[in-house]
Amino acid sequence: MNKTKVKLDTAQINASFMATYPGFAAADSYRTKREVTMRVIDTAKKFTLTAKPGEIVVNSRWIKKQENSKAFQAHLQTALHKNWNSVDTIKRGDYQLVFINKNSAFNPVIQKELIETYFKVFPVLVSTFNDKTTHDVLFVTDTAYKGVAEASGNRILFSTTYMNAHPTDIDIVTHEGMHLVQGYGYGSGPVWLTEGIADFIRYKYGVDNIGSKWYLPEFTAKHNERKYENSYRITARFFEWIDQKVKPGVIIQIDKELRNHTYNQDTWVKLSGKTIDELWDMYAKNPELDLKYSGKERS
Numbered sequence: 001m002n003k004t005k006v007k008l009d010t011a012q013i014n015a016s017f018m019a020t021y022p023g024f025a026a027a028d029s030y031r032t033k034r035e036v037t038m039r040v041i042d043t044a045k046k047f048t049l050t051a052k053p054g055e056i057v058v059n060s061r062w063i064k065k066q067e068n069s070k071a072f073q074a075h076l077q078t079a080l081h082k083n084w085n086s087v088d089t090i091k092r093g094d095y096q097l098v099f100i101n102k103n104s105a106f107n108p109v110i111q112k113e114l115i116e117t118y119f120k121v122f123p124v125l126v127s128t129f130n131d132k133t134t135h136d137v138l139f140v141t142d143t144a145y146k147g148v149a150e151a152s153g154n155r156i157l158f159s160t161t162y163m164n165a166h167p168t169d170i171d172i173v174t175h176e177g178m179h180l181v182q183g184y185g186y187g188s189g190p191v192w193l194t195e196g197i198a199d200f201i202r203y204k205y206g207v208d209n210i211g212s213k214w215y216l217p218e219f220t221a222k223h224n225e226r227k228y229e230n231s232y233r234i235t236a237r238f239f240e241w242i243d244q245k246v247k248p249g250v251i252i253q254i255d256k257e258l259r260n261h262t263y264n265q266d267t268w269v270k271l272s273g274k275t276i277d278e279l280w281d282m283y284a285k286n287p288e289l290d291l292k293y294s295g296k297e298r299s
C-alpha cells in the first residue's frame with residue numbers, strides 16, 4: 001500500500017477552487033459570473049492540471065498524491081496565469097496597479113500610456129473626491145470583451161480592439177478611474193448623472209483630451225429632447241456651464257451627496273436655488289461657454 005496516496009477529496013478541491021478562482025475571476029472574464037467546469041480525469045499519465053477560461057481539468061492520479069493535493073491551490077493559480085500574456089505589478093508611492101494583459105497583440109506603447117495616466121490622474125481624483133477609494137487597482141485587457149471599457153470594484157477592463165484603434169484615448173483611465181472614486185453603490189442616483197459626472201471630471205482632469213479629439217459637443221436644439229438625461233458629454237457640458245455660470249462646486253457637491261446616499265431631486269434646489277429642469281432651460285437659452293482642453297506633447 002502506498003501511504004502517500006490519498007482519497008480524492010472533492011470538498012478540498014472545491015474549497016481550493018473557491019479560494020483561488022474568485023480572486024482571478026475578475027481578470028478572467030469581464031463578467032465575474034462565468035461558469036467554470038472542473039473535470040477530474042485519470043486517463044493521462046503525465047498530465048497534471050490545465051485551466052482555460054471556463055474550464056479546469058485535473059488529473060486524479062496526480063492530485064491523489066499527498067504533496068500535490070496540498071499544493072493544488074498554488075498549481076491552480078499557476079495554470080490560470082498561463083492564460084494571460086503578462087502580469088505586471090507597478091507600485092509608486094502608496095498606489096499600486098496590477099496590469100493583466102490577455103492579448104499578445106495589444107500595443108505595449110498604449111499599455112505604458114494607460115499606466116502613466118493611472119499614476120498621474122488616479123491619486124489626484126482619490127485625494128480630491130474620495131480618500132476612502134482603494135489605492136490598489138487592477139487593469140485588465142480581454143479579447144472577449146466587446147465594449148470599450150468598464151469599471152467595477154477595483155478593476156478597469158479595457159478592450160484591446162478599441163485601444164489599438166484609438167491609441168490616444170488614454171483618458172478612458174480618467175473617466176473609468178472616476179467611476180472607482182465615485183463608488184456610489186446601487187440605487188444612488190440615475191445612470192445619466194453618474195456618467196455625466198465621470199465625463200465632467202474627464203474634461204477637468206483629463207491629461208490629453210486634445211490628443212484624442214475628445215470635446216464636449218456644442219449645444220444643439222436636438223439636445224432638448226432628452227436634456228440632461230442625454231448623459232456623458234452632453235450632460236458634462238451642461239455641468240461645466242453650471243460650474244461657470246451658476247455656482248462653482250455644485251457638481252462636486254452632487255458627487256458627495258450621491259456617495260452619501262443623500263442625493264435626490266431637491267438637492268439641485270438646495271445647492272443652486274433652481275430645479276435641474278430650470279437650470280437646463282437657462283442653459284438652453286444661453287449655452288455659450290469658454291472651454292479649455294488639456295493636451296500633452298506627443299512625439
Ligand SMILES: [Zn+2]
Nearest residue numbers: 175179195198
Ligand atoms: Zn462611464
